[in-house]
Amino acid sequence: MSNTLSIDGARLWNSLMELGEIGGTEKGGSRRLALTELDHQGRELVCGWMRDAGLTISFDRMGNIFGRRPGRDNSLAPVMTGSHIDTQPSGGKFDGCYGVLAGLEVMRVLKDHAIVTTAPLELAIWTNEEGVRFVPTMMGSGVFSKSIPLDHALAATDANGLTVGDEVKARGFFGDEEPGQHPVGSYYEVHIEQGPVLEANENTIGVVTGVLGQRLMNITVTGQEAHAGPTPMAIRKDALQHSLPLMTEILALGRSHGDSGRATIGQVAVLPGARNTIPGLVKFSVDLRNLDRTVLEEMANKAKMAAAAAQERTGLTFEVDDLQTITPTVFHYANVEMVDAACKSRGYSHQRIVSGAGHDACFISRIAPTSMIFVPCKDGISHNEIEDAAPTDLEAGANVLLDVLLRASA
Ligand code: HGY
Ligand code: MN
Ligand code: MN
Numbered sequence: 001m002s003n004t005l006s007i008d009g010a011r012l013w014n015s016l017m018e019l020g021e022i023g024g025t026e027k028g029g030s031r032r033l034a035l036t037e038l039d040h041q042g043r044e045l046v047c048g049w050m051r052d053a054g055l056t057i058s059f060d061r062m063g064n065i066f067g068r069r070p071g072r073d074n075s076l077a078p079v080m081t082g083s084h085i086d087t088q089p090s091g092g093k094f095d096g097c098y099g100v101l102a103g104l105e106v107m108r109v110l111k112d113h114a115i116v117t118t119a120p121l122e123l124a125i126w127t128n129e130e131g132v133r134f135v136p137t138m139m140g141s142g143v144f145s146k147s148i149p150l151d152h153a154l155a156a157t158d159a160n161g162l163t164v165g166d167e168v169k170a171r172g173f174f175g176d177e178e179p180g181q182h183p184v185g186s187y188y189e190v191h192i193e194q195g196p197v198l199e200a201n202e203n204t205i206g207v208v209t210g211v212l213g214q215r216l217m218n219i220t221v222t223g224q225e226a227h228a229g230p231t232p233m234a235i236r237k238d239a240l241q242h243s244l245p246l247m248t249e250i251l252a253l254g255r256s257h258g259d260s261g262r263a264t265i266g267q268v269a270v271l272p273g274a275r276n277t278i279p280g281l282v283k284f285s286v287d288l289r290n291l292d293r294t295v296l297e298e299m300a301n302k303a304k305m306a307a308a309a310a311q312e313r314t315g316l317t318f319e320v321d322d323l324q325t326i327t328p329t330v331f332h333y334a335n336v337e338m339v340d341a342a343c344k345s346r347g348y349s350h351q352r353i354v355s356g357a358g359h360d361a362c363f364i365s366r367i368a369p370t371s372m373i374f375v376p377c378k379d380g381i382s383h384n385e386i387e388d389a390a391p392t393d394l395e396a397g398a399n400v401l402l403d404v405l406l407r408a409s410a
Contacts, residue, residue, distance in 0.1 A: 009395030020093030029385025034086035034128035035167035059175030063168040065125040077185030082124030092387020102398035117409035141360035184368040189361040196380030206353035206374025213328035222317040225280035262289035335371035342403040
């Protein structure tokens, strides 16, 4: 494989910075929640770049966007790359966007050099990967891979009662294509690691072999609102007071279930939210992860049992809402080896790594041979406005993607 061809790192960096300005935040991050006007503006910008790079754009009913580059034999299933450009509420410029724009940069380089592959290439932008405004998470790729029913996804509502279906139509990224009708020959996604491993080991590339599984839940605790002054402590039905021990127990699950165990409570609503009213209702999110499917199930069961025991002990109501189960992912050996070979041929320092973060590649790996390419991010920080990455690492990851896409579509 000749490595004479390389991507234009400055062009990639400039596109990342320009996209990052849409929904730009004070500390240099981005806020473009899925299917908001800002997400729409980001999609419009990137679709314009995709057209300029010679791609033909199509959408499916989930608002997933596909940019297609024809090959010599268009009867072949496309080799696909992609990621997401929706962000966390206080997200960074690189999570997801790097994968889309590195894929775009590959298409730009191939156009610059008038290179035609045998199989067609496609660049995908998946709808609502982050699952912040609308649950379930990794929604667009989940529906595309038939892991999430389309109707369930389109009916998902945000805090204001707006549905995904309404918002996809309103933003004009609604296509007639049934999600998943699109053949995929193989899929490669490049992403920042979002953790500390590559930087600590001073490796440029992570050859991703798999992804932790996830169990996402909401727990609602119902007590009784009462006055904070006259109500003695002994007779209170304080939903927050009785939520705290359960939250502590759930977080401890992340530390007691192996190196890949994770437990996070990222959202907590305390109602009615008045300083001098005893909380009658608390609703909180639970995000459990593990590489071992059985252990993940054990963690989820322990969380549910702890909630049931809390209800027994306190007399308050503890309701567990099982939102989403994503089984651990093992990427395809041949695709992983292809990434590894590309790193060796480029002389990039690299290592095998498991992803703690979920990615669209998890779902796409259920319908097509898939692997991922990681690059380090500064201090391993992500889902944070200060998220940062070295231009040289971003360039290296995109070069590996270029080599892998060329090889896979040869
Ligand atoms: O939650 C995740 O791992 C991803 O960032 N959606
Ligand atoms: Mn991501
Ligand atoms: Mn993310």
